[in-house]
Amino acid sequence: MHNVQLFIPCFVDQLYPETGMNMVRVLEKLGCNVHYNPKQTCCGQPAFNAGYWDDAKAVATKFLNDFDKDFYIVGPSGSCTGYVRNYFEKMFANSAEHNLSNKVRGYMYEFTEFLTDVLKVEDVGAVFPGKATYHDACGALRECGIKAGPRKLLDNVKGLEVVEMKECETCCGFGGTFAVKYEPISIGMAQTKVQSALDAGAEYMISTDVSCLMHIQGYIEKNNIPMKTVHIADILASGE
Structure with missing residues (x-):
């Protein structure tokens, strides 16, 4: 244990x-x-x-x-x-x-x-119906080297279809105080991210970081876009 x-x-x-x-x-x-x-x-x-x-x-x-x-x-x-x-x-x-x-x-x-x-687990027995894409958060990808692991976990979620979006590795525009200091640029980056997910046909955007997802969800809600962000822990905890 x-x-x-x-x-x-x-x-x-x-x-x-x-x-x-x-x-x-x-x-x-x-x-x-x-x-x-x-x-x-x-x-x-x-x-x-x-x-x-x-x-x-x-x-x-x-x-x-x-x-x-x-x-x-x-x-x-x-x-x-x-x-x-x-x-x-x-x-x-x-x-x-x-x-x-x-x-x-x-x-x-x-x-x-x-x-x-560490646990060497790729299937946690989760169930989540829908079509989703994965956003590589900058901290996870660039500072921790996390790329394949979350995708392997999502691939084993029953009922979930995972599609790659073109801008999966592009920053969402949050960046903490960046979103406050450079609001127009930040919003433009969120727009690019969301459009990329829509082009891939995704209903959900999943990531490791709620800060990214909060920023993206704000853009989604303000523009009445038919998509939702979900943290990967919430996906993996879903069951029958």
């Missing part, structure tokens, strides 16, 4: 708690012993991306101390996972937390990556 600690990112905690619960359902179904520390907070990525490195380090230091150093840390976000893996080393270089940071980084996994790479 694998001991798993949950990391619940800010967007999931505040806006999409059902996605976190669905991740738990899948992990427990696969025999994992799941733990959650309710005192955990943000990983510090928003402050880091905005240039407030001292504030980000303070939050990241708390992150290091919120988790047991000998258990896997699993979260439904390629963005947060990529940040912890790739930027904690730089942030804690030549500091007292350097060794602790390296250990925590080694235990950090994005949800689908944990299923396919």
Whole structure:
């Protein structure tokens, strides 16, 4: 049995708690012993991306101390996972937390990556009727190298037809504060992403990151487009 600690990112905690619960359902179904520390907070990525490195380090230091150093840390976000893996080393270089940071980084996994790479599972017995396309979130794809795993999991969902869209690897335009600072560009990128999914005939757009999906869903709803975004954990937790 694998001991798993949950990391619940800010967007999931505040806006999409059902996605976190669905991740738990899948992990427990696969025999994992799941733990959650309710005192955990943000990983510090928003402050880091905005240039407030001292504030980000303070939050990241708390992150290091919120988790047991000998258990896997699993979260439904390629963005947060990529940040912890790739930027904690730089942030804690030549500091007292350097060794602790390296250990925590080694235990950090994005949800689908944990299923396919650690548990070696590609079929969780999910059922979800419909036609969907997969959006490669920047954090998952570019910072974690996650590409084939989510597609293998989706291919084994009963009733789900997965089609590739032309712009699957193109950024959706969210990028945290990017969407605020460069709104017209951000909206144009969301438009390109959604149109690509429509051209593929998709009813649903699936991804590893709710931040991307929130941005895309906002564009969909504002323009009354017949499509819906769904986090992959919500798909994998669906059953008969």
